[in-house]
Amino acid sequence: MTTQQAKPALQTGQMSAVAIADNFSDLHPPFSTLQAMAESNRCLYCYDAPCVTACPTSIDIPSFIRKISTGNPDGAAKTILSANIMGGTCARACPTEVLCEQACVRNVAEDEAVEIGSLQRYAVDHLMARNLPHPFKRAEATGKKIAVIGAGPAGLSCAHRAAMLGHDVTVFEAKPKPGGLNEYGLAAYKMTNDFAQREVEFLLGIGGITIEYGKALGRDMTLADVKSSFDAVFVGVGLGATNNLGLAGEAASGVDDAIDFIEKLRQASDKSTMPVGNSVVVIGGGNTAIDAAVQAKRLGAEEVTLVYRRGPEHMSATEFEQELAKINGVIVRYWAKPVEIKANGRLMGMVFEKTTLDASGKLAGTGETFEVKTDQVLKAIGQKIKTDDLAGMEIAGGKIVVDENYQTTAAGIFAGGDCIKSGEDLTVQSVEDGKCAAIAIDAFLKNA
């Protein structure tokens, strides 16, 4: 590690493999039994508890925590999974600081919420580790067939609930693996030990669900094809396209979509084989931007600069995540937007213009610019649906239009997850959408 000369733009080995492995171990290590007992006993077992209202899937939190405290962690897990079949992923990935834990009454007197997420993980992991038969039973077979497009959290949650209600489900998934962003998107240190795949396997234990991989709506089949061979269809394709900066040179090597970078990182079984730049610039202010910046840093990038065009209070990333970036040594620059990519065969730098709010409150450039030297730019400026795959459904504001029963404008075709406008674009919201849509489909089929 001496000569600077022949360094390629992206490289491995800035940090030892051991250090990298450590950097990608659990962000929040799992609770020991002692911790789970102590923490579960902090819960007041509230009635009409605010934490339940704040959970998008309405998990009966006081009840599951009580079961942990009475030595019944598997019963606790069933309480969780009956409301949220991906309770294991949600326990790891939910921004609890703005969901359940934010609402916990323990914040009021003590400024210290019960650690609901960690308790949830304790219970679900306990059950899953026992390899018992699947905890839920299927209702009597209805003879109805449901197609689900996309094996992300929305699609799989819908498939599980539909199978439970007695329907037979076929899932069409474009990629070779199930899980959607659980597998390809969530930060690696949230989903250690191949948890996404273990969870899918557990979920499929209900029976009655077949997944066909490498089958993409739009490419391999049309909505009409699917509709003709199934009684109902659920579309949970997520957000398949990304926004561009709209600058010359965007195709230069070294300028990547943050989610592609994260996907490669997630798929690398040995993280130390994942190349990363030396001076990385991340553009954006959401979850994805923070995750990309922190993971680049943890891979060994010497300098990571996150540039956001507005102020910290406007970021969609939570306070906890912004803090995480800072703790990891990410340099955060607010109020600047990219105006020029400097490349000379390979990426050299990025020019930004400072921004401000004008008199009418609109974002405006100040004319003042600065340059950041960089060998890797990661764009995290938003994702959107891939409309060309979705012919046949009405789309408005970049999302598939659904009614209160998750039904699209096409009869018998339902949708949920990131591709519709429900709550925030979060795993837990997608699981809720899938579950509720399955219940709505069941009612639809009964009335049909």
Place this chain on the structure above:
Amino acid sequence: MADLSCKIAGIDSLNPFWLASAPPTDKKYNVVRAFQAGWGGVVWKTLGIDPPVVNVSSRYGAHHDQNRRLLGINNIELISDRPLALNLQEIRECRQEWPDHVIIGSMMAPIEERAWKDLAQQIAESGVHGIELNLGCPHGMCERGMGSAIGQVPEMVEQVTRWVKEAVDIPVFTKLTPNITNILWSAEAALKGGADAVSLINTVNSIISVDLDKMVPEPMVDGKGTHGGYCGSAVKPIALNMVAEIARTPETRALEISGIGGITTWKDAAEFMALGANAVQVCTAAMIYGFRVVDDLIDGMSQWMDDQGYSSVEQFTRKAVPQVANWNELNMNFDTKAVIDPDKCIECGRCHIACEDTSHQAIAMNAKPEGGKEFVVIDEECVGCNLCYHICPVPDCITMEPVRTDKPYMTWPQHPLNPMRDAAE
């Protein structure tokens, strides 16, 4: 999921979890909510002869731990303070609307044959599955010659039980007070009187705390306090022993038992049943958390049964009874020693100081060369008292491990150091 249905005194119940006679079962409103929540049955709040009693204001005292968690409450309430006819009408309605759920009528009367018989018949006519005789209330009612005033005299227990058995043809539960010298005397009296089952325990006579500013015991009624009935998880050990005694004594073991006293979790309930209860009743836990506590009772017990391979509650009911022995029957040659797992130890020092000051000086506290302390059990000194094992704050950090021995099972009556040992041995 395991089958939780059970039978007690010939009555079939959806599950072994009933609410005990107390405020949670005071009226139809509560009882309906209880059945909706999943309770298998209720024992209606104790009924007396009109006019109804009048209660004081300020009724409960509390025993908290340092985290303000309630370990027990005591109360100075009396029996139902609503007219008999109203209670009976509501019982009738509940029986009709909830035919699969058990309702037991609880009653109390002055020590006169007609009074007990008339009231028992009126209650039976409302359609209850059985009648429970409240012979336990340790405050207020006993001053009027009822409650524990009857329950503390075995002859009266037998008499009252017999009167009611003569008057009605539905099962009779005699509810026992723990405020006696020997529970077997009243249990045997109930059996002789013809009781189908005994329910125990009622509350323990107590004063829970004193307001040190006002110098008045609590709960405080206008500057004065009185002794009341103590209940909640703190009384569970007292109740468990009494249940076990009845279940293992040849003279009383024919009695079926409705176990009561401090049951808060599914484990508590399973313990009562393992030691002799055919079903259980709960009061304080519901008063602290609401009827939804039954959720954990049902789910936790069936989960545990599945794990253990029990498919019905009968399979573990009384299963621990044969293992309850007299002290004289224990093996004097058994030896167990504390073992500390250094990887789990957080070096709090509590095992050392407990053993050093109050037990057998069997845990050494040594400085480690690399800094910190290590705690080591001195096997020769450890008598296997379990003290350190119980106080260690880290689960499974200290374990008690039996010492392998070739010595035979030897009881105290056979022991060489016993000056009065059995001559024949």
